[in-house]
Amino acid sequence: MLNEMKVCTISKYPPYMSGHSFEALYQGKALLEMTGEKHYEVTYDQSLYEKNTNYNNSPELMSEAEQYVHVYRVLPDYRGNVKVLDGALIKAFIGQVINLISEKQINVLSTFYLDPHAYIANQVKAYAQTVLDRKIITIHKAVGSDVLNSIANHRTDGEGKFLLLQLLSGDIMLAVSQFTKEKIVEYAQDILPVRLSERIATEMRVLYAPFNNTYFMERDEEQLEAFKKKFKLPERTTIISYFGRLFPEKGVEDLLAAFRLIKYNHPETVLVIGGQGISSDSLKRYVELHALPDVIFTGMISNSEKRALMQLSSVGVIPTKPILNFVETLCVSALEYQAAGVPLVTTCVGGVTEAAGEHSLYAKHSSPDDLAEKIALVLDQKVDCQAMIDSGIKHVKQFNYYNITKMFMNYLEEYAARDNLPRVMQTT
Known part of the structure; x- marks a missing residue:
């Protein structure tokens, strides 16, 4: 089913300036070095970023950002039905990734942030299974205080439950630190059935941020x-x-x-x-x-x-x-x-x-x-x-981008072996 790995990452990406946009950057760099080919990044169009915060479009940075992966920058469809109040940007992301998995034979979707990237990947995975009869591996990484903030502040209105559902719907669950995992488990124990909070506690792994x-x-x-x-x-x-x-x-x-x-x-x-x-x-x-x-x-x-x-x-x-x-x-x-x-x-x-x-x-x-x-x-x-x-x-x-991404690949290989799938990739 999967003769070789092709990864599409869904995340923030330069010129957005945060640790997690650089995680995506250096994961792409490591994948290029391991496989000898560029993988894929779906991210936000530069015009959507607030220029006064978390933004740096220096030529040096942008040159580096473009050389490791094929970058697709998404805008919402402003021609949307005026009766539909929201969701244009998320639908645009989902549509772009659906086209990529159809045209580029992508078989792994990697996300940084559950909100909303894991949801986007999960919808694409459902499309692949239902329409294309293809297996897509999803690997979701809970990163950033905003993820914990999103769940922590929404434990009574249902939104926190929805985000944890997106995590649980992935094939592989990761956290950027032990602290992050412990907080995710704490919130899951608060708002989910015991069997599901125990599953997160057992199956979620810590994978630190890759950096150069x-x-x-x-x-x-x-x-x-x-x-x-x-x-x-x-x-x-x-x-x-x-x-x-x-x-x-x-x-x-x-x-x-x-x-x-x-x-x-x-x-x-x-x-x-x-x-x-x-x-x-x-x-x-x-x-x-x-x-x-x-x-x-x-x-x-x-x-x-x-x-x-x-x-x-x-x-x-x-x-x-x-x-x-x-x-x-x-x-x-x-x-x-x-x-x-x-x-x-x-x-x-x-x-x-x-x-x-x-x-x-x-x-x-x-x-x-x-x-x-x-x-x-x-x-x-x-x-x-x-x-x-x-x-x-x-x-x-221990945070070296190549070593961290090698662990990422090992998790994919373990999953493929457990589900009797062919090896995900052969490194060069």
């Missing part, structure tokens, strides 16, 4: 100098940095408050905040209100500039905190800082500890005083920074 750790280890001296020149960084300065989305749950205002404390004893420090988001303006107002010197906002920068920022930093800080049910389920930036050889200070929130490891320093969330204290331990060399760096580089190897 070797890229962040490579140094480009020209890029480092170009970054310092672009943002007017003095030669003898100590850089504290954050990179990620500028959203309330990221805790960047706590970092600004901590930096006010640090400057008294470390006047040579500069705080560089990379990224953009809905909190950008309020964070800049905080800096102006407190006349806080030596704070640089880069806005959204290219991947090579992000790497340069991290490698130039004496310490990377990710002060994430819970906002209601919105909690970090992993933290790709934590992986990137460690791969770049930078000591990491973060908070013990959600799945962050799985990304940051035991060797990183942890501050209390929402506590600028404790955050400043932990940052100062690194700046004053009161911890073994080299040991933190060495352990971090070793730790993130």
